[in-house]
Amino acid sequence: MPFIANTDAQRKEMLEVIGVQHIDELFADIPAHLQCGEINIPKGLSEQEVRNRLDILSKRNNVDYFNFLGGGFYDHYIPAAVSAITGRSEFYTAYTPYQPEISQGTLQAIYEYQSAMCRLTGMEVANASLYDGGTAICEAIIMAANITDRKRIVIDDSVNPIYRKMVRSYTSNLGLELIEIPSKDGMPDRGLIEAALNDQTAALVVQTPNFFGCIDDVTDLGERIHSHGGLLVVSTYPLALGLLRPPGECGADIVVAEGQSLGLTLSFGGPYLGILTTRKKFARKIPGRIAGRTVDAKGREGFVLTLQAREQHIRREKATSNICTNQALCALTSLVYLSLMGKEGLAEVAQTCADKAAYARERLLQVPGVSLRFPPDRPFFNEFVLQLPMAADKVIRRLFLRSVAAGFPLGRYWPEMDNCLLIAVTEKRTKEEIDFLAHALGAVL
Amino acid sequence: MKTIFEKSIPGRRSTRPVASDVPTKAKLAPNLLRKQPAALPELSELDVVRHFTGLSRLNFGVDTGFYPLGSCTMKYNPKLAEVVGRNPGFAMLHPLLPQLPGGEIMVQGALAVLYEMDRLLSEISGMAGFTMQPLAGAHGELTGVLIIAAYHKDRGNHKKTILIPDSAHGTNPASAAIAGFTVKTIPSSEDGLLDVEALEAALDDDVAGLMLTCPNTLGLTHPRIKEITDLVHAVDGLVYCDGANTNAMLGRCRPGDVGFDVVHINLHKTFATPHGGGGPGAGPVGVVEKLMPYLPVSVVRERQDGTYYLEYDHPKSIGYMSPFYGNFAVILKAYTYLLMVGSEGLPRISGNAVLNANYVLARLREHYEYPVKSKQPCKHECVLSAVRQAKSGVRALDIAKTLMDYGFHSPTIYFPLTVKECIMIEPTETESKEMLDAFCDAMIDIARIADENPESLHDTPRSTPVSRLDEVKAAKELDVASY
Numbered sequence: 001m002p003f004i005a006n007t008d009a010q011r012k013e014m015l016e017v018i019g020v021q022h023i024d025e026l027f028a029d030i031p032a033h034l035q036c037g038e039i040n041i042p043k044g045l046s047e048q049e050v051r052n053r054l055d056i057l058s059k060r061n062n063v064d065y066f067n068f069l070g071g072g073f074y075d076h077y078i079p080a081a082v083s084a085i086t087g088r089s090e091f092y093t094a095y096t097p098y099q100p101e102i103s104q105g106t107l108q109a110i111y112e113y114q115s116a117m118c119r120l121t122g123m124e125v126a127n128a129s130l131y132d133g134g135t136a137i138c139e140a141i142i143m144a145a146n147i148t149d150r151k152r153i154v155i156d157d158s159v160n161p162i163y164r165k166m167v168r169s170y171t172s173n174l175g176l177e178l179i180e181i182p183s184k185d186g187m188p189d190r191g192l193i194e195a196a197l198n199d200q201t202a203a204l205v206v207q208t209p210n211f212f213g214c215i216d217d218v219t220d221l222g223e224r225i226h227s228h229g230g231l232l233v234v235s236t237y238p239l240a241l242g243l244l245r246p247p248g249e250c251g252a253d254i255v256v257a258e259g260q261s262l263g264l265t266l267s268f269g270g271p272y273l274g275i276l277t278t279r280k281k282f283a284r285k286i287p288g289r290i291a292g293r294t295v296d297a298k299g300r301e302g303f304v305l306t307l308q309a310r311e312q313h314i315r316r317e318k319a320t321s322n323i324c325t326n327q328a329l330c331a332l333t334s335l336v337y338l339s340l341m342g343k344e345g346l347a348e349v350a351q352t353c354a355d356k357a358a359y360a361r362e363r364l365l366q367v368p369g370v371s372l373r374f375p376p377d378r379p380f381f382n383e384f385v386l387q388l389p390m391a392a393d394k395v396i397r398r399l400f401l402r403s404v405a406a407g408f409p410l411g412r413y414w415p416e417m418d419n420c421l422l423i424a425v426t427e428k429r430t431k432e433e434i435d436f437l438a439h440a441l442g443a444v445l
Numbered sequence: 446m447k448t449i450f451e452k453s454i455p456g457r458r459s460t461r462p463v464a465s466d467v468p469t470k471a472k473l474a475p476n477l478l479r480k481q482p483a484a485l486p487e488l489s490e491l492d493v494v495r496h497f498t499g500l501s502r503l504n505f506g507v508d509t510g511f512y513p514l515g516s517c518t519m520k521y522n523p524k525l526a527e528v529v530g531r532n533p534g535f536a537m538l539h540p541l542l543p544q545l546p547g548g549e550i551m552v553q554g555a556l557a558v559l560y561e562m563d564r565l566l567s568e569i570s571g572m573a574g575f576t577m578q579p580l581a582g583a584h585g586e587l588t589g590v591l592i593i594a595a596y597h598k599d600r601g602n603h604k605k606t607i608l609i610p611d612s613a614h615g616t617n618p619a620s621a622a623i624a625g626f627t628v629k630t631i632p633s634s635e636d637g638l639l640d641v642e643a644l645e646a647a648l649d650d651d652v653a654g655l656m657l658t659c660p661n662t663l664g665l666t667h668p669r670i671k672e673i674t675d676l677v678h679a680v681d682g683l684v685y686c687d688g689a690n691t692n693a694m695l696g697r698c699r700p701g702d703v704g705f706d707v708v709h710i711n712l713h714k715t716f717a718t719p720h721g722g723g724g725p726g727a728g729p730v731g732v733v734e735k736l737m738p739y740l741p742v743s744v745v746r747e748r749q750d751g752t753y754y755l756e757y758d759h760p761k762s763i764g765y766m767s768p769f770y771g772n773f774a775v776i777l778k779a780y781t782y783l784l785m786v787g788s789e790g791l792p793r794i795s796g797n798a799v800l801n802a803n804y805v806l807a808r809l810r811e812h813y814e815y816p817v818k819s820k821q822p823c824k825h826e827c828v829l830s831a832v833r834q835a836k837s838g839v840r841a842l843d844i845a846k847t848l849m850d851y852g853f854h855s856p857t858i859y860f861p862l863t864v865k866e867c868i869m870i871e872p873t874e875t876e877s878k879e880m881l882d883a884f885c886d887a888m889i890d891i892a893r894i895a896d897e898n899p900e901s902l903h904d905t906p907r908s909t910p911v912s913r914l915d916e917v918k919a920a921k922e923l924d925v926a927s928y
Contacts, residue, residue, distance in 0.1 A: 001789075001790060001793055002523075002785050002786060002790065003520070003521055003523060003717070003785075003786075003874070003875050004793060004794070004797050004874050004875065005875065005876065005877035005878075005880075006797065006800075006801075006877055006878055010877070010878040011797075011800060013878070014800055014801075014804040014878060015800070017804060017807045017808065018800075018803045018804060018806075018807045018822075019807070020822075023796040023797075023799070023800050024796075025822075026796075026799045026800065026803055026822040026824075027697050027698075027795075027796075027799070027822075028821075028822075029665075029666055029668050029821040029822065030666055030668070030697065030698050031668065031671070034670070034671060034698055034702060034703050035697055035698055036571070036696070036697065036698060036699045036702060038696070038788055038789070038792075039568050039569055039696050039699075039788050039791055040568050040788070041564075041565050041568050041569065041783070041787065041788045041791075042784070042787055042788065043787040043788055043789060044784070044785055044786050044787025044788075044789060044790045045784055045785060045787065046785075047525050047785060050525060050781055050784045050785050051525060051528070051529070053784065054529045054532065054777075054781060054784075055532070055534075056554075057534075057554035057555075057557055057558060058532045058533075058534025058535055058554055059534060059554065060553040060554030060557065061534045061535065061538050061551060061552055061553065061554040061555055062550075062551035062552075063533060063534060063537035063538055063551075065551075067539065069539050069541055069542070069545075071541050072768075073539060073540055073541065075537070075539070077462070077463065079460040079490075081460070081490055081493065081494055083531065084494070085493075085494060085497040085498070085501075087527070088497075088498065088501040089506055089507075089508035089522075089719075090501035090502065090504040090505075090506050090508065090509060091501050091504060091506070091721070091722055092506070092522075092527075092719045092720075092721050092722070093506030093507040093508045093509075093519075093522055093719050093720070094504050094505060094506040094507075094720065094721075094722045094723075095512070095514055095517050095519060095720045095722070095723065096720070096722070096723035096724075097722065097723065098514075098855075098857075098859075099505075099845070099846075099849070099854065099855050100911070100914050101846065101849055101906050101909040101910070101911055101912065101913065101914070102503075102504070102505035102849055102854065102906075102909055102910075103503075103504060103505065103722075104446075104500070104503035104504070104910050104911060105500035105501050105502065105503040105504035105722075106500075106504055106722035106723065108446065108448065108500055108503070109497070109500055109722075111448070111925070111926070112448055112449050112450070114925055114926040115448070115450060115926040115927045115928060116485065117926075118926040118928040119483050119484045119485065119928050120483045120485075124926065124928065125925055125926060126925070126926055128723070129724075131580035131581060131584060131724075131725075131767070132580065132767060132768065133768075134765075134767065134768045135580065135584070135767070142623070160768075162765065162768045162769075163768065165764055165765040166764070166765045166766070166767070166768065168764055168765075169591070169741070169763055169764030169765050169766060170587075170623075170766070172591065172594075172625075172763070172764070173591070173594055173623075173624050173625025173626075174623070174625060175625070215473070215477050217476050217477055219476075241479075241483065242479075242482070242483065243473075243478065243479060244473075244477060244478060244479060245476070245477055245478055245479050245480075246479065246483070265536040265537065265774075266536070266537060266538055266539050266540065267530075267535060267536050267538065267773050267774040268535060268538040268539075268540050268552065268555045268769070268770065268773040268774075269540035269767070269768060269769030269770050269771070269772075269773050270540075270580065270725070270767070270769065270770075270771060270772040270773050270774065270775070271580070271724075271725030271772040271773075271774055271775060280923075283923060283925065289723065290925050291925065292919040292920070292922075292923060292924055292925045293919070293924040293925075294914050294915045294916065294918045294919035294922075294924075295914070295915055295918065296911040296912045296913060296914045296915070297904065297912045297913050297915075298912060300911050300912075302910075302911040302914045303914075304914045304916050304919045306916065306919040306920050306923070306925065307920055307923070308920075309920075311615075312583070312615040312616050312618075312619035313614070313615035313616075313859070313860065314615070315615070315619070316615045316618040316619060316628070317618035317619055317621065317622040317628040318622070319615070319619040319622075321619070321623075322583045322586065322587055322616050322619035322620040322622070322623050323581075323583055323584075324581065324582065324583045324615075324616050325581045325582070325583070325723050325724035325725075325726050326723050326724050327721075327723075327724045327725045328721050328722035328723035328724050329719075329721030329722055329724065329725060330721075330724070330725055332497075332722070335449075336493065336497060338485050338486075339449055339459070339485070339486045339488060339493045339496070339497075340459045340460045340490065340493055341459070341460060341462065341485065342457075342458060342459055342460075342485050342486055342487050342488065343482045343483065343484065343485045343486070343487050344458065344482060344487075345458065345459065345460060345461070345462050346482070346483060346485055347479075347482045347483075348462045349462045349463075351465075351471070352462065352463065352464070352465045354471035354473070355465045355467055355469055355470055355471050356465060356467050356469075357471070358467075358469045358470070358471040358472070359467035359468065359469035362469055379473050379474060379477055393545075393546040394546075396545050396546055396547065396548075397545075397546045397547040400545075400547045400548070400551075405539070405542070405545070405548075408541060408544075408545070409545065409546070412544060427462065427463050428463075430466055431466045431467050434467070
């Protein structure tokens with residue numbers, strides 16, 4: 001039978017050593033009437049049959065289109081060496097590195113990941129990763145509330161709307177006061193935010209580039225929240241930081257991000273990577289695992305999981321978070337990606353995304369009836385919002401028939417933006433594809 | 446080994462990114478731009494590949510050798526699942542597609558996987574339905590406890606207490622705290638099981654629920670389990686099954702049949718998806734019928750014509766625990782495994798896992814203290830204690846470290862907290878008798894050395910890339926990043 005090594009003869013020998021006749025006797029402590037019969041699921045199949053079946057299912061998905069869909073999750077190019085390295089089973093079949101003597105590979109990789117994230121975001125401390133960008137925002141909010149001992153959280157509504165929903169679910173019983181501030185022309189509304197901040201505010205949460213693709217210099221927002229004694233939490237797009245000024249230089253106290261853009265496949269929503277970095281002074285308030293450098297008994301350098309006194313297995317209900325696992329393999333993936341791209345390569349990819357998006361915006365604005373939703377001088381990275389002469393839903397549906405995933409209809413989360421289409425352009429889109437999108441858009445309007 | 450940053454050579458390049466093929470250049474104001482590139486490594490592709498290959502060789506995984514880490518279920522991870530996970534038909538699929546008009550039809554294969562996993566897990570656990578959203582075991586716990594909170598809120602109950610046995614994993618109380626509950630700890634009785642009388646004494650109208658690991662962290666099932674769930678239900682409490690140890694129960698006993706209301710299952714333990722060095726995992730949560738309205742959104746549904754769709758209209762739902770449908774690729778791998786295993790495979794998994802654990806226990810109980818007073822057989826794992834060896838100064842930690850020199854990963858030794866000098870061994874069903882014998886021989890040899898030459902066990906391991914590391918220095922000096 002699959003994945004079980006012992007033969008009947010071996011099982012018999014083992015039962016003799018244990019002193020019972022049959023395996024079922026080892027379950028005799030479960031009262032007979034509570035034991036179940038055969039489970040009502042299909043019989044097992046051979047590897048070949050399963051492979052065929054999954055292959056058929058994969059063909060019932062359509063990934064064969066020109067992809068301009070982003071919304072926080074992007075189709076970037078992944079170098080071949082990434083999966084060659086992360087596919088090494090010494091990495092992926094290991095557990096959390098509790099025994100550092102035989103886990104230096106994972107531990108050093110986590111330390112290097114933490115270093116890379118600090119360098120990218122302009123911060124001083126990173127954890128070993130969280131589940132995804134959304135849970136990273138939730139954990140950052142809880143962390144800020146703990147640090148400041150305050151309950152009020154102010155969130156700009158150009159933060160990814162799905163993440164805002166997650167924050168509501170996650171913190172529903174923590175007695176936090178969540179205040180969402182409507183954005184104005186694609187950017188945080190400074191006036192409304194100023195009015196919402198007070199001396200009870202634990203954190204101001206903003207995103208840049210935000211859900212609409214707009215880039216914001218959040219320095220002034222940092223100054224405003226700091227003047228009230230609260231923390232600035234900035235959610236960001238890590239690949240864009242190859243080009244953009246890191247949040248750490250703009251007054252951020254906690255930086256969070258979805259790390260999918262750094263070499264992870266889209267995979268229908270996961271596994272992804274929650275990045276969280278902060279200032280050194282908050283290191284002991286950070287959730288999740290952290291690897292640190294130290295030495296062994298012979299003075300040789302090595303790495304261990306550290307600051308475990310914060311964690312659930314020691315502190316139980318008083319822990320900084322309930323998180324036990326990180327996304328080690330996803331963190332490794334992003335580290336390998338960043339190492340392959342390197343200092344110049346990441347800057348180049350980010351610049352190429354921005355250039356292609358700038359071209360796409362220019363080109364699409366030539367289509368009759370298409371205009372910009374927000375003022376034309378709004379800086380943007382690789383995503384922008386078009387105002388269409390009809391419902392974006394209708395346009396998206398029509399463009400699917402021409403093998404184009406045109407973007408995301410903003411009406412889904414902002415009812416007043418029914419005619420707005422959010423378009424993402426990565427380095428994988430070619431000029432030809434962009435021109436095709438423009439042509440097709442012109443044809444369906 | 447030097448870090449990848451220390452190996453960096455200014456000016457060296459690896460993968461060449463695609464050049465722009467458009468005539469436009471993005472114009473951004475200087476205050477929005479980096480002044481200098483992020484200080485990432487500058488290396489060739491070969492440098493990078495060698496660096497990480499070198500790191501991988503410092504690791505120990507299931508593919509390297511026997512990994513009897515108790516409570517972690519380090520079973521073999523079938524390779525087909527990795528192949529399926531990389532299939533572009535799944536790997537390239539954008540999670541927002543089904544939210545687009547006309548997008549649902551483009552993700553039918555993925556929705557089928559989610560729908561069928563829901564059905565498979567529901568049958569296996571005796572629950573009415575599952576959510577795939579939780580991204581790990583502890584995330585599943587939080588989801589489950591939030592569902593319990595939503596149920597009580599909906600009924601107008603003002604219950605603030607969650608009961609948790611002292612032998613529970615630390616995530617249980619931590620999850621309950623984030624869900625807004627006060628935690629009350631219930632002691633174990635002498636036989637290592639939840640003390641039913643202590644439970645009865647703790648039950649009152651303030652109790653929202655009980656979180657129980659089944660089988661528990663000593664590898665024991667509770668013979669009075671149905672009585673326990675009935676008692677909690679009598680005060681309108683709900684019973685949460687921490688399903689981290691489901692491997693022992695597959696095809697034998699279903700949480701839903703013994704009165705559990707909520708259960709989470711760790712796909713990365715029971716259903717053979719790789720642990721990845723600490724994640725990604727997946728912790729789907731199943732509930733009984735009366736809790737179905739509270740499951741996170743979205744929910745996958747099947748139409749009469751056999752197509753699938755996502756339903757978002759659940760007014761009583763706890764909302765979103767993850768942005769989409771959970772760690773989809775992990776769910777896909779578990780689905781692949783379950784298709785191969787099938788109904789007849791389930792009791793064989795639990796049977797062989799329990800056989801292996803009892804075999805190890807039978808071979809070792811002469812040589813180590815068995816701290817469990819109960820006469821019942823252990824389940825998927827056995828817990829020994831090094832109290833006998835500790836008398837000559839050899840701690841469980843020393844034994845765990847010494848095992849590495851014999852070529853084995855260490856068992857769990859920091860847990861459960863209720864056993865002194867504990868050594869928690871979970872062999873899993875995928876290991877052979879020869880491997881278990883080699884491991885038991887090593888354990889017996891170490892017990893002998895602990896008697897004859899205890900001093901020699903204090904500086905093990907000696908064959909590993911590094912020896913015992915200075916954890917105090919790590920926490921005190923806190924070098925957690927180079928930048």
